[in-house]
Structure formats: structure tokens, C-alpha cells
Amino acid sequence: MPQKTKVDSGTDELLAETRGRVAVLTLNRPESRNALSKNLSSALGKLLRQFDKDPEIGSILLTGAGGAFCAGGDVKNMAKTAMADLTFEDRVADLRASQQMVWGALIAVRKPTIAAIPGAAAGAGLALALACDLRIAAGSAVFITAYARVALSGDCGIAWLLTRLVGISRACELMFLSERIDMQRAEKIGLVNRVVPAGELQDNSLALAALLAEGPTFAYGLMKDNLDHALTAKFQESMDFEAKNLIRTELSADHQEGVCALAEKRKPNFNST
Structure with missing residues (x-):
């Protein structure tokens, strides 16, 4: 506990x-x-x-x-x-x-x-x-x-x-x-x-x-940004907005950790950087 x-x-x-x-x-x-x-x-x-x-x-x-x-x-x-x-x-x-x-x-x-x-x-x-x-x-x-x-x-x-x-x-x-x-x-x-x-x-x-x-806090934050933006955006605008945030998360240490953990069949240790 x-x-x-x-x-x-x-x-x-x-x-x-x-x-x-x-x-x-x-x-x-x-x-x-x-x-x-x-x-x-x-x-x-x-x-x-x-x-x-x-x-x-x-x-x-x-x-x-x-x-x-x-x-x-x-x-x-x-x-x-x-x-x-x-x-x-x-x-x-x-x-x-x-x-x-x-x-x-x-x-x-x-x-x-x-x-x-x-x-x-x-x-x-x-x-x-x-x-x-x-x-x-x-x-x-x-x-x-x-x-x-x-x-x-x-x-x-x-x-x-x-x-x-x-x-x-x-x-x-x-x-x-x-x-x-x-x-x-x-x-x-x-x-x-x-x-x-x-x-x-x-x-x-x-x-x-x-x-x-214990999840990827940085990615969660950008997910929330995507969802908020989608409330008023057109479909193409929403995809463009998501693309920018996807690349931001793709370049993060959390993403690298997630990929390694998946390959090694272990629980990821995210640090949200």
C-alpha cells in the first residue's frame, strides 16, 4: 500500500x-x-x-x-x-x-x-x-x-x-x-x-x-488537449492537431520506455519526460 x-x-x-x-x-x-x-x-x-x-x-x-x-x-x-x-x-x-x-x-x-x-x-x-x-x-x-x-x-x-x-x-x-x-x-x-x-x-x-x-502523464496531457480541441475543430483540423502531438510523444522518453517494456514483456516505468 x-x-x-x-x-x-x-x-x-x-x-x-x-x-x-x-x-x-x-x-x-x-x-x-x-x-x-x-x-x-x-x-x-x-x-x-x-x-x-x-x-x-x-x-x-x-x-x-x-x-x-x-x-x-x-x-x-x-x-x-x-x-x-x-x-x-x-x-x-x-x-x-x-x-x-x-x-x-x-x-x-x-x-x-x-x-x-x-x-x-x-x-x-x-x-x-x-x-x-x-x-x-x-x-x-x-x-x-x-x-x-x-x-x-x-x-x-x-x-x-x-x-x-x-x-x-x-x-x-x-x-x-x-x-x-x-x-x-x-x-x-x-x-x-x-x-x-x-x-x-x-x-x-x-x-x-x-x-x-503510473501511466504516461505527458501523453495523457496531450490526449486531453486533443479531445478538447476536437470539440470545436473540423476533422482535418483535428487530425493535424493530433499529428503534432503524436510526434511530440513519439520523441519522448516515455515512448521509448514503453516500446522497450513491450519488447521485454515487462511493466513500463514511465517518468513523463
Whole structure:
């Protein structure tokens, strides 16, 4: 078992540790189902950027304490903000900054990111899970967009994320109806990659994160670049973009190691250079 090393997040609302090459971030506000406060959001954004730059980290695992993943924004603080004496422009700017601090940082990570979802993920919390590259969920977890229930249009990239994962028609359905989505349906429509029994979630998600952490991190980053570019590019443009990145990986030490390991019938030892 990899050694656990605690990392100071600056707040008790976010627990952080490394397990070998895996960084584990745990939202820790169980009394509010891990709703995102300003302190939690700030700490989360900071550590996402820190771990993305750390050469000793190969993947990032995001989860929640107390049986929930994340209930979204902190409703109490949202209510206070709504009463504050701010102009429309100031409120837009504040929301844009908070979105970029967490969801923008998560999407920008070039290492594999995994959401381990033990329970409810709602609103901005659902967007947080969807912003990860992969999602593994307990069978008892539930998803809900939630915005329509309080007459809000959505934030934190939820429209982009849902459309990318399930298409425009299904995204409309999920946003308009705001229904509770169980994991059987979530897996069927492509919102989660794997569903496991609740008691096996931690072990399964850590095993997946560890597997990815030992992989070719440099190549993973360029794979993510290719996939992001493909969202808006024409086919020929996408192939041209891939060609440049393929040659970059072909010239890397990781590729040479992979070829040698394949020939020698052994596990490769990637160092992402």
C-alpha cells in the first residue's frame, strides 16, 4: 500500500493527502453535504493547480466526506450575497471568478482526474463531478441538476459539460425536469463510467487513480488537449492537431520506455519526460 502523506489545505473543510502518486482531495463539510463555501472553493482551486504542477503526482482523486459528494453552492452564503449591495456587473464578475477558481482549474488540469461519488451530487456539485475526466460512483448515489427547482439557469459549466457528455436533447431534459437520476440511469446515458457497491467505492476509485498515476502523464496531457480541441475543430483540423502531438510523444522518453517494456514483456516505468 502506498504511504499516506497529509497535505495542508489551509482549512478543515478540505482534506488533502497523497498516496504514492495519487493526490486525494476530500470535500469535508458533511453537515451541509459538502456544499461549497468560499473557504472550501479557494482551497480546492489552489490545490488543484498545485498538484497539476507537481511532478510527483500522476492523478487526482476528488471525493466527499459523510456519504455525499457535493450538494452544490452554499445556499446560506448565496442568500447573503443576494442581499448584498452589489451591482449586476459586480455580481457577474464575482461569479465568473469563483467559477474559474474551481471548475476552470479542474478542467485545466492535464493529469487524469477521477471523481469518486459516494452519494448525492447536485447543481454545482454535479458540475464538479462532471468536470473530472472519469466518474466512479456508489450504486446508492444520485445526481440532480437542481437549478430549475429554484428557477436558476445553471452555472459552473453545467451546460457545456452535460452537452458534451450526453448531447443537447438529453441535457435539456436533465436541466428542465431536474429529476433525481439514479446510477443505473446515469451509467446508461453516460454520466458515470463505473458503478460499484458503496462499500467498494474507496478501494475501486483508489485503484483506478493509482493505475492512471503510473501511466504516461505527458501523453495523457496531450490526449486531453486533443479531445478538447476536437470539440470545436473540423476533422482535418483535428487530425493535424493530433499529428503534432503524436510526434511530440513519439520523441519522448516515455515512448521509448514503453516500446522497450513491450519488447521485454515487462511493466513500463514511465517518468513523463
